[in-house]
Amino acid sequence: MCADTTDTTAAPDYKSTLNLPKTDFPMRAGLPKREPDWLARWERIGIYDRLREKALASTGEDGKPTRTPFTLHDGPPYANGHLHIGHALNKTIKDMIVRSHQMMGHDARYIPGWDCHGLPIEWKIEEQYRQKGRNKDDVPINDFRAECRKFAAGWVDIQREEFKRLGVTGNWEKPYLTMDFHAERVIAEEFMKFLMNGTLYQGSKPVMWSPIEQTALAEAEVEYHDKESFTIWVKFRVDMISAPQAGSLGDEPIGEMPEDLMGAHVVIWTTTPWTIPSNKAVVYGENISYGLYEITGRPQENWVKIGDRYILADKQAEEVLTRARLDEGMWRRLRDVTNDELAGIKLAHPLKEKEGADGEWDGLRDFRAADFVTDTEGTGFVHCAPSHGMEEYELYRDLGMLQDVITYNVTDEGMFRESLPFFGGKYILNRKGKEGDANTAVINKLAEVGGLLARGKIKHSYPHSWRSKAPIIYRNTPQWFAAIDKPMQIGDDEFTIRARALREIDRVNWTPQSGRNRLHSMMEARPDWVLSRQRAWGVPLTCFTRKGALPTDPDFLLRNEDVNQRIVDAFEAEGADVWYEEGAKERFLGGIVDPDDYDQVMDILDVWFDSGSTHAFTLRDRADGSEDGIADVYMEGTDQHRGWFHSSLLQSVGTTGRSPYRNVVTHGFTLDEKGMKMSKSLGNTIVPEKIVQQYGADILRLWVAQTDYTLDQRIGPEILKGVADSYRRLRNTMRYMLGSLTDFTQSDRMDPADMPELERWVLHRLAELDKTVRDGYAAYDFQGVFQAVFTFATVDLSAFYFDIRKDALYCDGDTVQRRAARTVLDILFHRLTTWLAPVLVFTMEEVWLQRFDGPDSSVHLQDFPETPAAWLDPDLAAKWAGVRSARRVVTAALEVERTNKVIGASLEAAPTVHVSDAALRATLDAVPFEDICITSQITLTGDAAPDGAFRLPETDGIAVVFRKAEGGKCARCWKILPDVGSHSHAGVCGRCDSAMS
Structure with missing residues (x-):
């Protein structure tokens, strides 16, 4: 070890003869204050444009580019608020992917994008209106849309600066926006491909409906929270026994009626009492054991009578009768009820023939087997309101009986139609998204007419709109769908969207692999795609329907290429607002067909169709997109298996027959230090801006690199302190190298073949690490890359190699050891700074500029240096493993x-x-x-x-x-040796005497 500046001996002060490190690189990073200066520098020299120019200039002898294009397609965030920690995680991972692939020799392009249409933005404008006492419906639609556009544009500008502050590079000057005129044109154009290929249809089926927002929702717009619901056990009287007739409600009695079943009650259980007025059937399970139960006793207060008979699943009978407040011994099982007997039963609705019902529920209820019925909960029977349940809808659709069972009892606002007896005007949810008066009204009426066996409450997971946070309902309503099981054709290629999507999923590389399984299972089970929304801010469904025609008629939809071309030309020039201008129908149809023969559809497209189409107007249409219109990678959170990954695949398969991506990378959610979900109510949220202000963006980026982002990650004050400690250790490593390389020149360089073994061992480790780094970055394994580099820097270098060579670097003259060490330090410098640059974008720029401070210099314009395979020396590595073990x-x-x-x-x-x-x-x-x-x-x-x-x-x-x-202590290097004091320079050893001479 060399003398330091605190050494004092009787010998002269030899400090000036030492090669002490010299660097202006500070120990304290001061990132929060200094990072904006580097951002300004990158802005000035145009880093992103310089990289594109570099790619164009890199050509081979044939004149073709040598850098392979690599495109990460950005999943667009909504332009409606400040960034949260999930945004920071997401964009930082994307930035690391793009930067690392650029530095591995690709032409890595990144076009940031924003989702500008849809309910999140429209909802914000409506909130502003409500605060001012204004009504959205009183405002001309294009005036309202203009305010939505202005609102989105403002947040695009804010979020752009917040993303840039995190060190994210990309084409920030020309992002893609779904509200740009060209984007709106392409979205409409992509929709019309579904129109023209025959997969678009109008249907009336149960969809997830938000009464608060008054629109249909996609699965990706729904989240699940606990909700306390009413639960009731309802009695349906056996009113007729007949031989079953397929495809009919079978109102004609045939055969003898078992006396003990007539007048008995089939009991159903539901957590949605408001659906009972829409009941049209009850179904049972063919493999369930049922029994006939008779009441033999009763307590003072309940809704049963002695002698009542109930048909129940045997596994649930005791639970149900106990819920009816019956004690053990107050009932008996009379006998089995067979499937043949069940198959002949027809039921009466509990409100049948009640005073004031006006015949609304007088028809017999259908009763048949269904494969979705179980006896694991409830009663073994399921009440069917096919207008409010998908399984029931599909059952009666397949039977061809929808015309017998569909109702329209619930309005857009989630209110019973005014004409519905007993319940007209009652709300399922009130205007604030809380429990309305509909459930209570239904329960009270059933109790009044003797239709209840029991009631209670249950806390269960229930779907909510992720925007309004209010519960949703399933509601039958006319909507526009894309049929995913209908054969379609692109060129000579015939397929269904579902089958082709499932095939494409297996052609994509998934990180982690579990993402494939998740999306595959969703795609196997998903229903047709609901494309329409009943809102104002978005791209309209650019289609027309023939007046008087039914949705099943062949000419119901106008399919005309000339009309389509007029629409997209107008959208390109003026945007989608033209659809809503007075005279739009005549403008688009006039001279081609008679406008009076058609109605203009005014619904807007599902916003997931917008974002699902972004590959078309970004990858396909832009010069800086992708040559084949396919992204090399999509990278989003795990929730996007049902969101953007899903809709992008459906949209692309429906229009091109292939996937829009080759690789899909998924990250988890960010939790607090205790593993709790972050929420404002818990006070455990961490905002990226605060981290940047306290620590700097590089610390936040380092946290991303240190975590396994494929799982849920944790972040908090203590975790960030640990990240900052890792950063300081790395910074010290870089500072050590800078100090020892201050005056290093090419003339100081030594050929590796002439180096001592210790230096050749370091080069071997670098060659090993080079493969680890490149393979890790190619596999998006930033945690693996950082851990390998960090361990190398702190264990192999700081704690071993630097510790050993400090003496030679400080005290030697022009020796082989010192020249070799400095050459290795230079080699290390170029690799560590570039390897870490995708992660620590600001710090590695600072390190680089300490040595190469030209006006346009930047580490981010460099590639990873090529590492010679000749540096690999397994035999030498094995030998030095023994040396280190002994050390x-x-x-x-x-x-x-x-x-x-x-x-x-x-x-x-x-x-x-x-x-x-x-x-x-x-x-x-x-x-x-x-x-x-x-x-x-x-x-x-x-x-x-x-x-x-x-x-x-x-x-x-x-x-x-x-x-x-x-021996004596050398006044220069501090070694204790026998020869100290016997040389021409006082108080030094022979090595130091030679160095000074």
């Missing part, structure tokens, strides 16, 4: 003496090391082992070690006997 025993032994205050520094020691293995002993003899152990002297021996020698249990055959070094 660990020596340093551990010296640490004991230092702890016991026998010595203050390792240079005061001259231990004897007993090595039983002859080959290892020969290896240690062949290297400067005393320098490697940072002792003044060392003695190696094959003699057996004495009993008191120091050993490490994990290292056999090596023992250390401590002794102090003998």
Whole structure:
């Protein structure tokens, strides 16, 4: 170890003769204050444009570009608020992907994008209206749309600056926006491909409906929260027994009626009492055991009578009758009820023929088997309101009986139609999204007419709109759908969207692989795609329907290429607002067909269709997109398996027959330090802006790199302190190299073949690490890359190589050791700064500019240096693994003496090391082992070690006997050697005397 500036001896002060490190690189990073300066520098020199120019200039002898294009297509965030920690995680991972692929030799392009249409933005404008006492419906639609556009544009500008502050690079000057005129044109054009290929249809089926927002919702717009719901057990009287007639409600009695079943009740259980007025059937399970139960006793208060008979699933009978407040012994099971008997039953609605019902529920209820019925909960029977349940809808659709079972009892606002007896005007949810009066009204009426067996409440997971946070309902309403199981054709290729999507999923690479399984199972089970929304801000469904025609008629939809072309030309020039202008129908249809024969559809497209179409107007249409219109990678959160990954695949398959992406990378959610979901109510949210203000963006980026983003991640004050500590250790490593390379020039460089073994071992480790880094970045494994580089920097370099070579670097003259060490440091510098640049974008720029501070210089214009395969030397690595193992025993032994205050520094020691293995002993003899152990002297021996020698249990055959070094202490390098004081310079050893001479 070399003398430092605190050394004072009787000898002259030799500080000026040492090669002490010189650097202006500060220990304290000051990132929050300094990072904006680097952002301004990158803005000035146009980093992103310079990289594109570099790619164009990189050509081979044939004149073709040598850099392979690589495109990450940005999943668009909504332009409606400040960034949260999930945004920061997402954009940082994307930035690391783009930067690392650029530095591995690609032409890595990144076009940021924003989702500007849809309910999130429209909802904000409506909130502003409500605060001002204005009604959205009183405002001309294009005036309202203009306010939505202005609102979105404002947030695009804010979010753009917030993303840039995180160090994210990309084409920020020309992002893609779904509200740009060209984008709106392409979205409409893509929709019309579904119109023209025959997969678009209008249907009336149950969809997830938000009464608060008064629109249909996609699965991706729904989240699940606990909700307390009413639960009721309802009695349906057996009113007729007949032979079943397929495809009919079978109102004609046939055969004898078992007397014990007539007048008995089938009991159903539901958590949605408001659906009982829309009941049209009850279904049972063919493989369920049913029994007929009779009431033999009753307590003072309940809704049963002695002698009542109930048909129940045997597994649930006791639970149901207990819910009816019956004690054990108050009922008996009379007999089995067979499937043949069930198949002939027809039921009466509990409100049948009640006073004031006006015949609304007088028809018999259908009763048949269905494969979705179980006896794991409820009663073994399921009440069917096909207007409010998808399984029931599909059952009666397949039977061809929808005309018999569909109702229209619930309005857009979630209110019972005014004409519905007993319940007209009652709300399922009130205007604030809370429990309305509909459920209570239904329950009270059923109790009044004797239709209830029991009631209660249940807390369960229930779907809510992720925007309004209010519960949703399933509601039958006319909507526009894309049929995903209808054969379609692109060129000569015939397929269904579902089948082709499932095929494409298996052609994509998934990180992690579980993403494939999730999307595959969703695609297998998903219904037709609901494309329409009943809102104002978005791209309209650009189609027309023939007046008087039914949706099933062949000419119901106008399919005309000339009309389509007029629409897209107008959208390109003026935007989608033209659809809503007065006279739009005549403008688009006039001279081609008679406008009076058609109605203009005014619904807007599902916003997921917008974002699902972004590949078309970004990858396909832009010069800086993708040559084949396919992205190399999509990267989003795991929730996007049902969102953007899903809709993009459906949209692309429906228009091109293929996937829009080759790779899909998925990250988890961000939790607090305790693993809790972040929420404002809990007060555990962490805002990126606050982290940047306190620590700097590089610390936030380093947190991303250190975590396994494929799982849910945790973040909080203590975690960030740990990240900051890792950062400081890396910063010190870089500072050490800078200080030792201050005056390094090409003339100082040494050929690796002439270097000492220690330097060649470092080069071997670099060659190993080069593959780890490249493979890791290619696989999007940032945690693996960072951990490998960090371990190398702190363990192999700081704690080993730098520790050993510090003496030669500071104290040697122009020796082989010093020249080799500085050459290796230069090699290390170029690799560590570039390898870490995709993660620590600001810090590695600072490090780079300390050496290469030209006006247009930047580490981000560099590639990872090529590492010669010749540097790999497994035999040398194996040899030095033995050296390091022996060194660990020596340093551990010296640490004991230092702890016991026998010595203050390792240079005061001259231990004897007993090595039983002859080959290892020969290896240690062949290297400067005393320098490697940072002792003044060392003695190696094959003699057996004495009993008191120091050993490490994990290292056999090596023992250390401590002794102090003998001789004088060199005033320059601090080694204790016998020759100190015997040279021309006072108080120094021979090596230092030679260096000064």
